[in-house]
Amino acid sequence: xxxxxxxxxxxxxxxxxxxxxxxxxxxxxxxxxxxxxxxxxxxxxxxxxxxxxxxxxxxxxxxxxxxxxxxxxxxxxxxxxxxxxxxxxxxxxxxxxxxxxxxxxxxxxxxxxx
Amino acid sequence: xxxxxxxxxxxxxxxxxxxxxxxxxxxxxxxxxxxxxxxxxxxxxxxxxxxxxxxxxxxxxxxxxxxxxxxxxxxxxxxxxxxxxxxxxxxxxxxxxxxxxxxxxxxxxxxxxxxx
Numbered sequence: 001x002x003x004x005x006x007x008x009x010x011x012x013x014x015x016x017x018x019x020x021x022x023x024x025x026x027x028x029x030x031x032x033x034x035x036x037x038x039x040x041x042x043x044x045x046x047x048x049x050x051x052x053x054x055x056x057x058x059x060x061x062x063x064x065x066x067x068x069x070x071x072x073x074x075x076x077x078x079x080x081x082x083x084x085x086x087x088x089x090x091x092x093x094x095x096x097x098x099x100x101x102x103x104x105x106x107x108x109x110x111x112x113x114x
Numbered sequence: 115x116x117x118x119x120x121x122x123x124x125x126x127x128x129x130x131x132x133x134x135x136x137x138x139x140x141x142x143x144x145x146x147x148x149x150x151x152x153x154x155x156x157x158x159x160x161x162x163x164x165x166x167x168x169x170x171x172x173x174x175x176x177x178x179x180x181x182x183x184x185x186x187x188x189x190x191x192x193x194x195x196x197x198x199x200x201x202x203x204x205x206x207x208x209x210x211x212x213x214x215x216x217x218x219x220x221x222x223x224x225x226x227x228x229x230x
Contacts, residue, residue, distance in 0.1 A: 033218075035220075040123065040222055040223070041222055042118075042120070042203060042220040042221050042222040042223050043158070043203060043205075043218075043220040044220070045217065045218070045219070048217065058217070059115070059219075090157065090158070100145070100146035100148075100163075100165070100207055102148070102160045102163070103148075103160070103218060105150075105157040105158045105159070106157060107156070107157045108157060
């Protein structure tokens with residue numbers, strides 16, 4: 001079953017703790033993305049990666065970090081430096097070509113800071 | 115950078131009527147405009163997209179129009195059905211020929227409710 005999988009679906013974190021969200025895809029896509037979704041604000045880009053061992057900051061990268069050690073995996077770490085981490089996080093992937101194509105999304109992880 | 119504004123934020127229509135959602139973008143170099151539908155508790159999924167060399171595209175009850183001069187594009191849903199109820203997002207991106215990865219910028223979303 002091909003697709004993009006995020007885990008866990010729900011995550012609770014204590015203030016001051018780092019937490020890592022998992023994103024795995026078996027679509028053989030080169031590009032992967034992390035978005036944050038808040039009510040009334042659409043989807044905002046945190047980080048994106050177009051190739052293994054390379055990634056770029058999006059519009060709201062502060063307080064987040066990523067790695068891309070494997071083509072299939074693009075984990076996101078929400079650090080204690082992120083002031084307001086409670087949100088819904090969506091991972092996506094797309095074929096890396098010079099012509100734009102559909103971005104496929106995971107089912108999301110809802111992070112709550114307690 | 116690119117900025118995408120989407121209106122309205124909520125829209126309620128009677129079943130069978132049409133619904134229109136509008137978006138404007140700021141970067142004239144943007145050349146790809148997808149629309150995503152997100153049902154409650156589910157992931158966003160592409161429903162239709164348009165590229166800047168086309169003014170209109172239609173897929174059954176869904177159509178998208180693009181006005182490059184005015185930098186706005188719209189989603190039209192005709193003969194609405196209860197299953198059309200969802201949050202709809204527009205987005206814009208441009209090619210990064212060297213980098214190759216598209217950078218989608220999303221609108222704020224429109225919550226569409228179809229009343230039976």
